Amino acid sequence: MHACFKKILIANRGEIACRVIRTAHRMGMNTVAVYSDADRESLHVEMAGEAVHIGPSPVGESYLVGERIIAAALETGAQAIHPGYGFLSENPGFVEAVEAAGLTFIGPSPDAIRAMGLKDAAKDLMEKAGVPVVPGYQGSRQELAFLAEEAEGIGYPVLIKARAGGGGKGMRKVERAEDFADALKSASREAAAAFGDPHVLIEKFITAPRHIEVQVFGDSHGNVVHLFERDCSLQRRHQKVIEEAPAPGMSAAVRAAMTQAAVKAAEAIGYRGAGTIEFIADGSGSLRPDGFWFMEMNTRLQVEHPVTEMITSIDLVEWQLRVAAGAPLPLTQSEIAMNGHAFEARLYAEDPARDFLPVTGRLEHLEFPPEGRFDTGVRTGDVITPFYDPMIAKVITQGEDRETALSRLSAALDDTHVAGTATNAAFLAALSRQADFVAGTFDTGLIERELASLTVAVAPAEEHVALAAILALGIDPDMPHLGWRAFGEAFHDVRLTARDRAYERCLSLGKDGVMTLSGGAEPVTLAEIAIDDALISARCGAARRRLTAGFARVRQPGGLLVSVHLNGRTEDFLLVDERAGAAALVDATDAVIAPMTGTIVQLSVSAGDVVEAGQKLGVMEAMKMETTLVAPRAGRVAAVECKEGATVSDGAVLVTFEEETP
Known part of the structure; x- marks a missing residue:
C-alpha cells in the first residue's frame, strides 16, 4: 500500500471537518483542527488530536485567513492540509501558498481550480473540449445596460449567476425584463460578499x-x-x-x-x-x-x-x-x-x-x-x-x-x-x-x-399538549396526587406557550393514575402513563391507543422548555416562569423586526418617507443569505433604528411607522 500522511490539518469546521477526521483516524493519521472564537467548544475540536485557535468568529477573520491556517500546520508538524468544502477549498492562491510552505494540498492543482473556478472561463474551456454548454453570455462586460441587452437576446426567463463560488449564492432567476436591474444588483452584491467577486454571467433558464x-x-x-x-x-x-x-x-x-x-x-x-x-x-x-x-x-x-x-x-x-x-x-x-x-x-x-x-x-x-x-x-x-x-x-x-x-x-x-x-x-x-x-x-x-x-402550518396536537403538561408540571405517574389535595379529584391549571401562542389547559388526575387534559378542542384522556429518562408513554382515549414520545426538559432563564417528539413531529413548549417577567411586544403592523441576527447591507428608506405595503425597505444578510425587508403596511416611516453595516439581533426593531389615524 502506498505511503500516506502521518498528520493532516483540516482547514474547515462543522460536519465536514468531523467527516474528514473520522476517515483520517481510521487510516491511522493524526489530525489537527482549527477553530474560531465561536467554535472553541465545537465537536470537530473535540474529535481532533490537536486544535489551533485562528481568530475571531467572522470567517473573514479566521477560516478565510490562509496565513494563519498554514502557520498552524507548520507549528503542529502537519504534512498536508485538507480544505473540506467552502472557505478556501477552491482558492488557487491558497493552494500555491500551501505548496510554497512545503505542505501538500489535499485537492486539485491551482491551475485546475483556476480553469474551473470562474464559471465563464470554464464554459469557454468546455466548449473547446467538446462538452455541451448552456446558451448564454459569459464575457467580461458587466454594465447593466449591456447585460440587460444580452438577457433580451438570450430570451426570458434567464438565470443570473455569480461566476465564482457556488451554493446558490449570487444567483437569481429573472422572468421579466423590468425585474432584471434589481436582480442583477442583488446577485452581484451577494456574490461580492460571499466570494469577493461581483462578476456575473447570464444563462438561458431551462424551463423544466x-x-x-x-x-x-x-x-x-x-x-x-x-x-x-x-x-x-x-x-x-x-x-x-x-x-x-x-x-x-x-x-x-x-x-x-x-x-x-x-x-x-x-x-x-x-x-x-x-x-x-x-x-x-x-x-x-x-x-x-x-x-x-x-x-x-x-x-x-x-x-x-x-x-x-x-x-x-x-x-x-x-x-x-x-x-x-x-x-x-x-x-x-x-x-x-x-x-x-x-x-x-x-x-x-x-x-x-x-x-x-x-x-x-x-x-x-x-x-x-x-x-x-x-x-x-x-x-x-x-x-x-x-x-x-x-x-x-x-x-x-x-x-x-x-x-x-x-x-x-x-x-x-x-x-x-x-x-x-x-x-x-x-x-x-x-x-x-x-x-x-x-x-x-x-x-x-x-x-x-x-x-x-x-409548509402547511399545523398546530400542536392535543396529545402533544397533554404530554407536555404532564412533563412541565413534573407529575410522577406512580404518585400522581403528590402535592395535590388529599380528597376528591385533583386538578391543576397550566399555561404553556408554543410558536408565540398560549395553550391554557386544565389537567385533572382521576383514579388509577388516569389524567385528562381539557380546555382544548377536545379532551385527552391518558392512562398507564410511564416516564423514563427520555421517553413518555401512555394509553390514549377510549380506544386505548398507545402513545410513545421522546422528550427533553431544559431549564431556561424564562422558564422550563419541554420538547415532545410524537408521531414524527417535534413541538417545543415553554412553561413560563412568572417571576421572570415578560418581554415587551412590538405591534408588527407598526414596525419591521429583524427576523434573525445579521448585518444590514442596504437601507432604502429614511424617516418621513411614505411607502406602500410590501415595498422594499432594505436588505439584511445572515448565514451567507440575503433577506429583503418589506413594509408591513402603507404609511409614513417614523424612524429608521439601524444603519447600513450594523449588526442587529433577532427581534430588534429596525424601522417604525407612524400610527395610523382613524
Whole structure:
C-alpha cells in the first residue's frame, strides 16, 4: 500500500471537518483542527488530536485567513492540509501558498481550480473540449445596460449567476425584463460578499430543468474515472435540499453520454482529486443523450458526496488522502460498481413558517434514530450562531432500490428529535412523501410549485399538549396526587406557550393514575402513563391507543422548555416562569423586526418617507443569505433604528411607522 500522511490539518469546521477526521483516524493519521472564537467548544475540536485557535468568529477573520491556517500546520508538524468544502477549498492562491510552505494540498492543482473556478472561463474551456454548454453570455462586460441587452437576446426567463463560488449564492432567476436591474444588483452584491467577486454571467433558464452531476476522480498518474451520477434537482433558492444517487429515470445510454462528458471535462484540465461536473438536463420528458449541458465544475468534495459513497462502497475522503500522497486511483473504471440507491437530506436550523429564515439558538436536545447515517458537526448543547451555515446534520439512507431508500429517509426524518431551535425536519419529511418526488418525476421547480402544501402550518396536537403538561408540571405517574389535595379529584391549571401562542389547559388526575387534559378542542384522556429518562408513554382515549414520545426538559432563564417528539413531529413548549417577567411586544403592523441576527447591507428608506405595503425597505444578510425587508403596511416611516453595516439581533426593531389615524 502506498505511503500516506502521518498528520493532516483540516482547514474547515462543522460536519465536514468531523467527516474528514473520522476517515483520517481510521487510516491511522493524526489530525489537527482549527477553530474560531465561536467554535472553541465545537465537536470537530473535540474529535481532533490537536486544535489551533485562528481568530475571531467572522470567517473573514479566521477560516478565510490562509496565513494563519498554514502557520498552524507548520507549528503542529502537519504534512498536508485538507480544505473540506467552502472557505478556501477552491482558492488557487491558497493552494500555491500551501505548496510554497512545503505542505501538500489535499485537492486539485491551482491551475485546475483556476480553469474551473470562474464559471465563464470554464464554459469557454468546455466548449473547446467538446462538452455541451448552456446558451448564454459569459464575457467580461458587466454594465447593466449591456447585460440587460444580452438577457433580451438570450430570451426570458434567464438565470443570473455569480461566476465564482457556488451554493446558490449570487444567483437569481429573472422572468421579466423590468425585474432584471434589481436582480442583477442583488446577485452581484451577494456574490461580492460571499466570494469577493461581483462578476456575473447570464444563462438561458431551462424551463423544466433537472440538476444532475457526476462525481469524477483523477490522480497524478493521468487516470480519471467517474463514480456515477447524483440527482440534485430538489432545490430551493438554488440550494440543494435532498440529493440521491443514482438519478431516477437514467437510462444506460444517457448515463454513458453524461459520464463520458464528465470524464472528458476532467481530462481537459489534467484534474487530480475529487471533483464534480454539474449538468443541467431537460426534464420536460425522458432524459436524452443530447438533452443535457455543462453548468460548472466544483473542484472539491461536495456536501452530497455520501450518497455516492453509499452506492459504491467507496470512502471518497480516503481516496482524496491517498491520491494527494501520490498514490494511483485504488480502482479502475471497470472495477467501480453501483449497488442500490441512496438519499441525503440537509437538516437545517431554519424556520419554514418564516420563509425558511435561518435561526440561531442552543440545541437543547439532538437525537437521531439508530438506523441510517447522520453526518453532523454538532451535538446537544451546541449553539447555532449567525456566523456560519446553519446545517445541523445530513440525514443519509440507503436501500436495495429507490422505494426502500426513500421510505427509510422518511422514517429517519420522522424519528429525528431536535429541541431548542426551529428546523426544516417536518418540511423535509413532507417532501420525502410528495407524490411527484416519490414517482421520480420532478425538476428543480418542484419545491417552489408545491411550497404551500409542503409548509402547511399545523398546530400542536392535543396529545402533544397533554404530554407536555404532564412533563412541565413534573407529575410522577406512580404518585400522581403528590402535592395535590388529599380528597376528591385533583386538578391543576397550566399555561404553556408554543410558536408565540398560549395553550391554557386544565389537567385533572382521576383514579388509577388516569389524567385528562381539557380546555382544548377536545379532551385527552391518558392512562398507564410511564416516564423514563427520555421517553413518555401512555394509553390514549377510549380506544386505548398507545402513545410513545421522546422528550427533553431544559431549564431556561424564562422558564422550563419541554420538547415532545410524537408521531414524527417535534413541538417545543415553554412553561413560563412568572417571576421572570415578560418581554415587551412590538405591534408588527407598526414596525419591521429583524427576523434573525445579521448585518444590514442596504437601507432604502429614511424617516418621513411614505411607502406602500410590501415595498422594499432594505436588505439584511445572515448565514451567507440575503433577506429583503418589506413594509408591513402603507404609511409614513417614523424612524429608521439601524444603519447600513450594523449588526442587529433577532427581534430588534429596525424601522417604525407612524400610527395610523382613524
